Amino acid sequence: DAMVIQNPRYQVTQFGKPVTLSCSQTLNHNVMYWYQQKSSQAPKLLFHYYDKDFNNEADTPDNFQSRRPNTSFCFLDIRSPGLGDAAMYLCATSTATGDRRETQYFGPGTRLLVL
Amino acid sequence: RKEVEQDPGPFNVPEGATVAFNCTYSNSASQSFFWYRQDCRKEPKLLMSVYSSGNEDGRFTAQLNRASQYISLLIRDSKLSDSATYLCVVNDGGSYIPTFGRGTSLIVHP
Numbered sequence: 001d002a003m004v005i006q007n008p009r010y011q012v013t014q015f016g017k018p019v020t021l022s023c024s025q026t027l028n029h030n031v032m033y034w035y036q037q038k039s040s041q042a043p044k045l046l047f048h049y050y051d052k053d054f055n056n057e058a059d060t061p062d063n064f065q066s067r068r069p070n071t072s073f074c075f076l077d078i079r080s081p082g083l084g085d086a087a088m089y090l091c092a093t094s095t096a097t098g099d100r101r102e103t104q105y106f107g108p109g110t111r112l113l114v115l
Numbered sequence: 116r117k118e119v120e121q122d123p124g125p126f127n128v129p130e131g132a133t134v135a136f137n138c139t140y141s142n143s144a145s146q147s148f149f150w151y152r153q154d155c156r157k158e159p160k161l162l163m164s165v166y167s168s169g170n171e172d173g174r175f176t177a178q179l180n181r182a183s184q185y186i187s188l189l190i191r192d193s194k195l196s197d198s199a200t201y202l203c204v205v206n207d208g209g210s211y212i213p214t215f216g217r218g219t220s221l222i223v224h225p
Contacts (some may be wrong), residue, residue, distance in 0.1 A: 031211055040123065042202070042215040043159070050211075090158055097213035103149060104204075104213065106158035 004107035024089030141209030
């Protein structure tokens with residue numbers, strides 16, 4: 001089945017130790033998103049790619065970087081994780097065809113714990 | 116600033132009850148509306164899109180009120196398995212960056 005895959009599902013890192021989360025998709029969607037979600041809060045968009053075009057949200061900390069080497073893969077790099085970065089990180093895709101009915105497809109998320 | 120507002124709840128209802136959630140949006144140019152369901156510690160999954168004419172899928176009915184800028188979700192004959200957080204998602208015309216509400220928590224008890 002076509003899907004969005006995230007690895008790892010759980011990541012434990014130490015304060016300040018860089019970590020990379022990965023996302024892959026078999027849907028061939030041109031838009032990929034990274035969200036941060038904390039308990040009882042809405043998913044917060046960090047950045048997104050439209051094809052190779054990178055779009056950073058204004059309030060995304062510099063500590064967060066992203067790479068999209070090809071259509072299928074997208075990575076989230078947290079250069080120096082702080083305790084406040086502990087959260088669920090969700091990857092999503094969409095086709096962005098302009099069809100009003102198009103929706104986002106989410107991966108299962110990576111839960112990050114910072115010690 | 117674009118806003119999507121939801122009552123966070125929790126809504127605590129017995130099995131078999133009918134429950135309704137509302138979601139208000141501030142951007143009158145919004146074109147697309149969705150309800151997503153998110154189980155605890157899982158990813159959001161599309162429950163249903165919301166069309167101008169309203170739509171129904173089994174026990175779930177979604178409606179849009181453009182004049183008052185809100186959408187609603189009605190769940191009839193609640194099941195224990197309906198316990199989840201329901202996220203309201205709104206998209207502007209031509210945008211592929213949706214705005215999420217913080218979600219409404221539903222707890223269905225025996």
